[in-house]
Amino acid sequence: xxxxxxxxxxxxxxxxxxxxxxxxxxxxxxxxxxxxxxxxxxxxxxxxxxxxxxxxxxxxxxxxxxxxxxxxxxxxxxxxxxxxxxxxxxxxxxxxxxxxxxxxxxxxxxxxxxxxxxxxxxxxxxxxxxxxxxxxxxxxxxxxxxxxxxxxxxxxxxxxxxxxxxxxxxxxxxxxxxxxxxxxxxxxxxxxxxxxxxxxxxxxxxxxxxxxxxxxxxxxxxxxxxxxxxxxxxxxxxxxxxxxxxxxxxxxxxxxxxxxxxxxxxxxxxxxxxxxxxxxxxxxxxxxxxxxxxxxxxxxxxxxx
Amino acid sequence: xxxxxxxxxxxxxxxxxxxxxxxxxxxxxxxxxxxxxxxxxxxxxxxxxxxxxxxxxxxxxxxxxxxxxxxxxxxxxxxxxxxxxxxxxxxxxxxxxxxxxxxxxxxxxxxxxxxxxxxxxxxxxxxxxxxxxxxxxxxxxxxxxxxxxxxxxxxxxxxxxxxxxxxxxxxxxxxxxxxxxxxxxxxxxxxxxxxxxxxxxxxxxxxxxxxxxxxxxxxxxxxxxxxxxxxxxxxxxxxxxxxxxxxxxxxxxxxxxxxxxxxxxxxxxxxxxxxxxxxxxxxxxxxxxxxxxxxxxxxxxxxxxxxxxxxxxxxxxxxxxxxxxxxxxxxxxxxxxxxxxxxxxxxxxxxxxxxxxxxxxxxxxxxxxxxxxxxxxxxxxxxxxxxxxxxxxxxxxxxxxxxxxxxxxxxxxxxxxxxxxxxxxxxxxxxxxxxxxxxxxxxxxxxxxxxxxxxxxxxxxxxxxxxxxxxxxxxxxxxxxxxxxxxxxxxxxxxxxxxxxxxxxxxxxxxxxxxxxxxxxxxxxxxxxxxx
Numbered sequence: 001x002x003x004x005x006x007x008x009x010x011x012x013x014x015x016x017x018x019x020x021x022x023x024x025x026x027x028x029x030x031x032x033x034x035x036x037x038x039x040x041x042x043x044x045x046x047x048x049x050x051x052x053x054x055x056x057x058x059x060x061x062x063x064x065x066x067x068x069x070x071x072x073x074x075x076x077x078x079x080x081x082x083x084x085x086x087x088x089x090x091x092x093x094x095x096x097x098x099x100x101x102x103x104x105x106x107x108x109x110x111x112x113x114x115x116x117x118x119x120x121x122x123x124x125x126x127x128x129x130x131x132x133x134x135x136x137x138x139x140x141x142x143x144x145x146x147x148x149x150x151x152x153x154x155x156x157x158x159x160x161x162x163x164x165x166x167x168x169x170x171x172x173x174x175x176x177x178x179x180x181x182x183x184x185x186x187x188x189x190x191x192x193x194x195x196x197x198x199x200x201x202x203x204x205x206x207x208x209x210x211x212x213x214x215x216x217x218x219x220x221x222x223x224x225x226x227x228x229x230x231x232x233x234x235x236x237x238x239x240x241x242x243x244x245x246x247x248x249x250x251x252x253x254x255x256x257x258x259x260x261x262x263x264x265x266x267x268x269x270x271x272x273x274x275x276x277x278x279x280x281x282x283x284x285x286x287x288x289x290x291x292x293x294x295x296x297x298x299x300x301x302x303x304x305x
Numbered sequence: 306x307x308x309x310x311x312x313x314x315x316x317x318x319x320x321x322x323x324x325x326x327x328x329x330x331x332x333x334x335x336x337x338x339x340x341x342x343x344x345x346x347x348x349x350x351x352x353x354x355x356x357x358x359x360x361x362x363x364x365x366x367x368x369x370x371x372x373x374x375x376x377x378x379x380x381x382x383x384x385x386x387x388x389x390x391x392x393x394x395x396x397x398x399x400x401x402x403x404x405x406x407x408x409x410x411x412x413x414x415x416x417x418x419x420x421x422x423x424x425x426x427x428x429x430x431x432x433x434x435x436x437x438x439x440x441x442x443x444x445x446x447x448x449x450x451x452x453x454x455x456x457x458x459x460x461x462x463x464x465x466x467x468x469x470x471x472x473x474x475x476x477x478x479x480x481x482x483x484x485x486x487x488x489x490x491x492x493x494x495x496x497x498x499x500x501x502x503x504x505x506x507x508x509x510x511x512x513x514x515x516x517x518x519x520x521x522x523x524x525x526x527x528x529x530x531x532x533x534x535x536x537x538x539x540x541x542x543x544x545x546x547x548x549x550x551x552x553x554x555x556x557x558x559x560x561x562x563x564x565x566x567x568x569x570x571x572x573x574x575x576x577x578x579x580x581x582x583x584x585x586x587x588x589x590x591x592x593x594x595x596x597x598x599x600x601x602x603x604x605x606x607x608x609x610x611x612x613x614x615x616x617x618x619x620x621x622x623x624x625x626x627x628x629x630x631x632x633x634x635x636x637x638x639x640x641x642x643x644x645x646x647x648x649x650x651x652x653x654x655x656x657x658x659x660x661x662x663x664x665x666x667x668x669x670x671x672x673x674x675x676x677x678x679x680x681x682x683x684x685x686x687x688x689x690x691x692x693x694x695x696x697x698x699x700x701x702x703x704x705x706x707x708x709x710x711x712x713x714x715x716x717x718x719x720x721x722x723x724x725x726x727x728x729x730x731x732x733x734x735x736x737x738x739x740x741x742x743x744x745x746x747x748x749x750x751x752x753x754x755x756x757x758x759x760x761x762x763x764x765x766x767x768x769x770x771x772x773x774x775x776x777x778x779x780x781x782x783x784x785x786x787x788x789x790x791x792x793x794x795x796x797x798x799x800x801x802x803x804x805x806x807x808x809x810x811x812x813x814x815x816x817x818x819x820x821x822x823x824x825x826x827x828x829x830x831x832x833x834x835x836x837x
Contacts, residue, residue, distance in 0.1 A: 206822045
């Protein structure tokens with residue numbers, strides 16, 4: 001019975017992503033969680049919360065990105081951070097569902113907010129370097145292009161999945177001049193560019209970011225060349241992790257979910273993400289505003305405490 | 306006799322003499338002055354001052370005012386705009402004082418009050434912050450969010466004779482002995498006290514001491530001799546002693562417990578700070594106790610109130626120290642992985658507790674204990690860890706860059722965490738953080754939230770503690786070098802106790818509220834204030 005419902009949940013989640021490839025995986029996850037909550041048959045609030053937690057875990061197993069985990073936790077916090085003093089369970093459930101819908105509406109708008117904030121930092125004639133394929137960065141560049149700004153973009157190929165080529169195609173469709181560079185050419189190209197903008201899979205408590213492998217390298221190079229390194233991320237990507245170095249990032253985020261299940265020796269596998277410490281980041285653009293890395297902890301405390 | 310004074314409070318000569326003699330007698334016997342006697346003394350001194358002022362006139366006041374404003378530039382820059390406010394207030398006060406002999410006291414008081422009121426309204430108009438009057442208390446209420454002028458604490462104004470005089474007067478009034486400084490002080494630190502362990506302040510107290518509670522005397526002696534050392538140990542000992550004091554306290558007639566007990570505690574605190582300057586954790590604990598005492602409702606019976614206070618103190622120790630260390634260990638153990646080589650410095654009760662707990666949870670790690678002279682506290686940490694069965698290495702701080710390539714993490718304890726994110730800890734800590742940063746080794750500071758303080762400091766000079774310089778004398782092979790260091794005029798021995806580590810060297814702070822970056826300390830302070 002349990003397996004059935006969680007199976008349906010996973011299917012719903014996958015369907016969401018298939019229908020709308022542009023949606024953030026966290027938003028799809030939260031939509032599925034909301035559906036799950038609506039269909040949940042538990043008799044107590046504790047039961048509801050437990051089922052939600054289990055559902056989040058199940059979704060994490062499907063899609064091991066940091067955003068799903070952080071989005072799920074924030075969703076749970078948001079819906080339960082209200083007075084659930086009603087004597088009737090269905091009333092409480094309605095309150096929770098209402099708040100869930102509110103949360104979902106807020107975060108669907110967050111990408112637009114980030115785009116609006118960031119595009120003013122792109123000046124006319126700018127040369128931008130970005131890494132791999134990020135929908136938020138795409139939105140930012142879209143807004144800047146719509147503002148009649150002229151700029152060129154360099155995208156790294158981002159192996160092993162060549163996501164950079166996808167990004168280049170999308171930018172080409174927006175009539176933005178774009179060049180694809182090798183991952184190894186980041187140091188070479190750094191002197192030509194004016195600023196670096198990357199997305200994030202997760203923003204951690206220290207103000208650092210977790211993103212596709214190769215981001216840390218880019219950040220170190222940009223620091224050495226004194227180029228500003230900007231990160232764009234929605235607020236539901238804020239996660240309660242505090243890695244001290246690359247090793248400290250939990251394995252469940254580093255590797256894809258199916259690899260974690262099948263492979264015995266993870267040392268032979270290539271990690272998909274890396275951690276960029278806050279000292280290398282100039283500014284973070286979020287729907288909560290433009291933040292310095294040290295302000296992220298402040299916002300996290302407000303969100304979680 | 307006392308009610309016999311004439312309207313302007315001037316006593317006749319004979320009465321004055323008799324009263325003074327009585328008071329001198331009482332003092333010599335070590336008896337606590339009654340309230341009336343204290344009031345009499347105060348009036349006497351005011352009279353004396355007034356007469357002196359009439360002789361010397363306004364120019365002296367101006368000089369005193371200048372001396373008082375000289376320490377102002379040495380204060381942190383953020384407070385200087387607010388601090389300029391007291392200077393004009395002082396000037397108006399002195400103008401008022403010059404007119405005193407012409408009018409009666411009551412009229413003068415009314416005039417002064419009116420002037421202060423007008424100043425207050427004009428200042429509020431200028432939005433200068435919460436300045437109330439020239440005689441405002443240095444400690445602001447914790448609920449005030451406006452910036453309040455904070456005076457420099459007296460223990461960093463040792464080279465200012467006016468501040469010293471003020472302190473001496475205050476101690477005399479409280480009947481607490483004044484401890485004198487010892488030896489030549491290095492010029493950069495001449496604004497701090499430097500005491501010798503061989504002359505504790507308890508020598509000057511008569512036995513039995515009736516002004517200062519005996520357990521406070523014992524505590525003071527333990528502090529000054531270094532028997533109780535370490536931030537947590539000192540705070541816990543202080544709180545336990547206060548429990549004893551409250552137990553033995555009895556409200557005098559016509560007094561309220563909530564007000565009188567706080568007044569009784571002030572001389573004790575002055576005495577303890579003479580024995581050894583108060584730590585930030587002790588300061589916070591004292592603030593808490595004073596708040597709890599003044600919140601006791603007046604209709605509460607004495608036994609009930611005492612019981613309540615004792616329960617408050619117990620719960621403070623339990624929550625802020627014991628349970629906090631449990632919470633911190635829980636978070637810290639997540640950061641310790643198998644195969645780690647952990648470096649610790651000196652003896653921090655919290656760090657030792659974390660390592661012991663991690664070892665119990667079957668984590669495989671080894672520890673490198675770094676130690677430094679003259680305290681050699683690392684030996685105590687080594688003893689505790691080895692007793693548990695943890696594999697340890699012991700080095701002196703001079704070998705730090707030699708062993709750092711082996712280290713995977715550094716765990717440091719803290720004495721206090723300042724509001725700008727700087728970590729105040731045992732001298733040598735900032736050195737370790739600096740070298741660890743150069744080797745890219747993560748530095749983790751473990752600190753309970755009750756050690757967070759509102760102070761801001763960017764260097765280790767402004768506010769520090771100087772320990773006994775004779776500790777640096779070492780006897781090896783029967784020869785003690787530096788034994789006669791006082792005879793060499795150009796030689797100064799410096800035994801610093803604390804230093805300040807900037808937040809760029811610290812990667813993570815583990816508190817009972819969770820893991821936060823060093824720059825988020827003011828956020829925690831703000832959250833705590835909102836809670837209160």
